[in-house]
Amino acid sequence: MKNHPHILLKSYLNKDDIKAIKTLEQLCKEHDKTSLKLELEYKASISAGADPRLDEISEIMYFEDDSLVGYLGIGNFGSFEPELNGMVHPDYRRKGIFKRLYAQATYECSKTPQPHMLLLTDRDSVSGSTFVKNTGARLHHSEFEMYLDKKTLDQLPAIEPVITLRKASNQDTDEIARQNAVYFGCPIDEVQRLIPEEEEANGMTIFIAECGSTVVGKVHLALYDGVGSIYGLGILEAYRGKGYGKQLLRLGVQELLAKKASDVFLQVEAQNDNALQLYISSGFYVTSTMDYYLK
Known part of the structure; x- marks a missing residue:
């Protein structure tokens, strides 16, 4: 029936x-x-x-x-x-x-x-x-979806990172919120508070980027069904222009590939030309454009 x-x-x-x-x-x-x-x-x-x-x-x-x-x-x-x-x-x-x-x-x-x-x-x-x-609804912003070309990655010159990744703990909750407020350009009380250990239980691992003992940025990595994804990558303004962004991206990619990711993708705002050029120079290419309309 x-x-x-x-x-x-x-x-x-x-x-x-x-x-x-x-x-x-x-x-x-x-x-x-x-x-x-x-x-x-x-x-x-x-x-x-x-x-x-x-x-x-x-x-x-x-x-x-x-x-x-x-x-x-x-x-x-x-x-x-x-x-x-x-x-x-x-x-x-x-x-x-x-x-x-x-x-x-x-x-x-x-x-x-x-x-x-x-x-x-x-x-x-x-x-x-x-x-x-x-x-x-009116167009609010657009994002490029980008995937890693592993052949291009293999041809890139090796880099010697001066920053390291440290897996975030719940003690880093305030630091993560502070950085997100900076990157999103909004008051800290409007930022969703991410609890690292809860996020990891849901498949998302947050890493704090450090140069020596100084926190310089962060990145969020996830692996679902063999596909790696990169979110929330950012370098604090005082430490930009030193190549840390490229190092952080390369370390994130290496972390996902070490976990046997078959593909790696990320999303970037279409108007963020600096980030777009960083990703292209690091072996990523645009596969689609998603438009976000505000209603």
Whole structure:
């Protein structure tokens, strides 16, 4: 007996959910030749052992005949605007499914303290860009997704780092918040406080960069399903212009490759030309552009 089309709301994703969403994601990416930013690996890591909280819905799934044909995820990152990204099976488009998903997501976001949300779409997605623009959202910023070319990396000249990486402990919580406030350009009381040992349990390891006994920066590394990712890389302003950024990036890449990462990727704001040039000169290349619209 076939079931009527229905929406399923969840706070966390289980293994079966992740599997179904990844299958739909792969189908959509192959059909559209575009990228999505669903953060499934991260969501899978935080789902382990989590207690569902029905008042904090972040996963919106649309089913027809027990098959997942639409999905929209809400990414909540502390004090920052929630990020929305999703998809609909190519055979089920032009039926208003994504409008229903978006309406539900808008309602869920209205329950949060944040007055705005970010709608994400690959720049090359005509349907995605059209939908987002029709909501009245305005372009806030864009990010390049970049992957490491290992052959290029192998051809780069060796460097002798003068900085070292130290795995952060919970005692570094204040330092991490201080650096994030600097890099994001916002008051420290608006920054999400990351607890290193909790983050590591969820798959993200934070490293403090030091030159001797002096803290000069930090980087966050993750490894999900064999794919390494680099986040939150930064050098404090007083120590810039010394090549520490390139050293920190190279050390982060080496750390992930030592853990058998088959690929390494990162994201960088399109307008951050200094960071973009650093990554290109370190063997990374742009694979897609994600536009963030503020609503």
